[in-house]
Structures are given as structure tokens and as C-alpha cells.
Amino acid sequence: MNIIPAENYNDLSQKAAKFIIEFVQSKPDAVLGLATGGTPEGTYKYMVEDFNHNKTSYQNVRTVNLDEYVGLPVENPNSYHAYMYNHLFKHIDVPEGGCHIPNGMAEDLDAECKRYDQLISSLGGVDLQLLGIGHNGHIGFNEPGTSFEKRTHTVELTRTTRRANARYFDSLDEVPTHALTMGIKAIMESRQILLIASGKDKAEAMRRLIKEENISEDFPASSLQAHSHVTIIADREALSLAYNYERRA
Numbered sequence: 001m002n003i004i005p006a007e008n009y010n011d012l013s014q015k016a017a018k019f020i021i022e023f024v025q026s027k028p029d030a031v032l033g034l035a036t037g038g039t040p041e042g043t044y045k046y047m048v049e050d051f052n053h054n055k056t057s058y059q060n061v062r063t064v065n066l067d068e069y070v071g072l073p074v075e076n077p078n079s080y081h082a083y084m085y086n087h088l089f090k091h092i093d094v095p096e097g098g099c100h101i102p103n104g105m106a107e108d109l110d111a112e113c114k115r116y117d118q119l120i121s122s123l124g125g126v127d128l129q130l131l132g133i134g135h136n137g138h139i140g141f142n143e144p145g146t147s148f149e150k151r152t153h154t155v156e157l158t159r160t161t162r163r164a165n166a167r168y169f170d171s172l173d174e175v176p177t178h179a180l181t182m183g184i185k186a187i188m189e190s191r192q193i194l195l196i197a198s199g200k201d202k203a204e205a206m207r208r209l210i211k212e213e214n215i216s217e218d219f220p221a222s223s224l225q226a227h228s229h230v231t232i233i234a235d236r237e238a239l240s241l242a243y244n245y246e247r248r249a
């Protein structure tokens with residue numbers, strides 16, 4: 001795993017945006033796997049800023065998002081559809097038809113999962129997958145204990161994850177109990193992975209990811225240790241238990 005240390009959240013966001021922008025510039029028809037949550041907000045902000053100043057084009061890019069809550073209509077501001085539209089899609093020139101997010105309102109969720117998997121393969125797979133990481137090591141919404149063999153599937157969210165996401169809702173009760181997520185198998189098939197993490201509360205998860213050589217379904221992010229092309233961009237606080245800033249060359 002290649003680690004790019006950042007000083008703080010702003011520095012991390014700039015570095016992650018630069019990484020994605022350069023990727024798109026070198027492959028203008030890239031399939032980008034995208035994530036939501038607090039961490040990528042700054043990255044998207046800097047991608048938008050670059051689009052406004054440098055006009056990096058996303059006209060031929062296609063995107064697939066990792067996950068979506070079950071039961072939140074797209075117009076609900078907490079849906080990941082709304083998140084992606086508001087933070088990124090409406091600000092850049094990516095065609096609307098090229099942006100894909102699982103449909104958490106589908107009547108038949110199993111059929112929706114199959115459709116999403118077929119869609120990803122019809123796009124030729126993901127070139128660069130952006131990931132955040134949960135305190136419990138989840139990636140996407142693959143909670144501890146999820147089989148690494150799964151592709152897109154429905155998950156019941158753990159209380160930890162619902163509590164972490166409750167900051168966006170009026171109360172914990174309003175946080176959906178289920179979500180659709182790309183599985184570890186699909187994430188691992190991405191040609192490149194960029195994981196971003198910020199803040200002290202991610203330090204233990206980053207320690208387990210970087211320092212422990214134990215690939216286990218109890219800590220889903222550990223699957224990334226078996227991937228040959230992973231870059232981690234994280235800030236000083238997130239790396240405080242896993243990386244020695246003073247000793248870097």
C-alpha cells in the first residue's frame with residue numbers, strides 16, 4: 001500500500017482531488033467508483049474548484065457509487081443520490097446518464113443488486129475506486145463479518161454505523177436500517193483504489209489497516225492488503241498510530 005501522508009483535512013482533500021484529477025486527465029473515459037460521507041466532501045470541493053479553473057473534463061467519465069440507503073427517495077437530502085448531485089455532479093460536466101448509484105427504492109432489492117453488478121461489468125469494471133473507512137473497518141457498507149465473496153447486496157447497518165451517520169439526520173431513529181452496497185469482491189476488482197481518512201477517530205482503524213497483517217472478515221478494510229494497487233491519503237491524526245511523520249524521507 002502506498003501511503004501519502006497529509007497534514008490535515010484540507011491538505012488531504014487537496015491531495016486526493018489532485019490524485020483523481022490527474023487520473024481523469026490521463027484516462028478521460030475512466031470509470032470512477034465514488035464514495036459519500038464526510039471525508040470526501042473536501043475532495044469533491046477541490047475537484048469542483050479545479051473544474052471551474054482548469055476545465056478538467058468529465059464528459060466521457062462514468063461513475064458508479066458504492067452504496068445507497070434503502071427507503072430514502074432520491075430527493076431526500078440524506079440520500080446518497082442527493083449527496084452526489086449536490087457535492088459533485090451538478091458542478092461538473094459529467095453527463096447525468098453516466099452517473100450510477102444503487103436504487104435503494106427498488107421494489108425488488110435482489111434484482112436491483114444483480115442489475116448493479118451487471119452494470120459495473122458492462123462498463124468494463126471500475127478503474128479507480130475512492131473509499132472512506134468506518135470506525136469498525138467497514139468499506140462501502142460492508143460491515144464486519146460480511147463475506148469477501150459478496151458483490152452488490154443488501155445489508156443491515158450496525159448500530160455503530162447508524163450512530164456515526166446520525167449526525168446528518170434529526171434523530172437516530174430516522175437513519176435507515178438497511179442499505180445497498182457494492183461488495184468486497186467488486187471493490188477488489190477495481191484496478192486502483194484510493195482510500196482517504198481523516199481525524200483521530202479513524203486512527204485505530206488505520207492502525208489495523210496498515211500495521212496488522214491479518215486479512216479477516218472481522219475487519220473488512222483488511223481485504224485491501226491483498227490488492228496490488230492501493231493508495232492511502234490520510235492526515236496526521238488518522239495516521240497517528242500507523243505512520244511516523246518524523247522519519248519520512
Ligand code: F6R
Binds near residue numbers: 037038066134138141
Ligand atoms: C460511503 C461509504 C462509507 C464511508 C465510511 C466513512 O459511501 O461507503 O463506507 O466511506 O462510513 O464515512 P465518513 O467519511 O463520513 O467518516
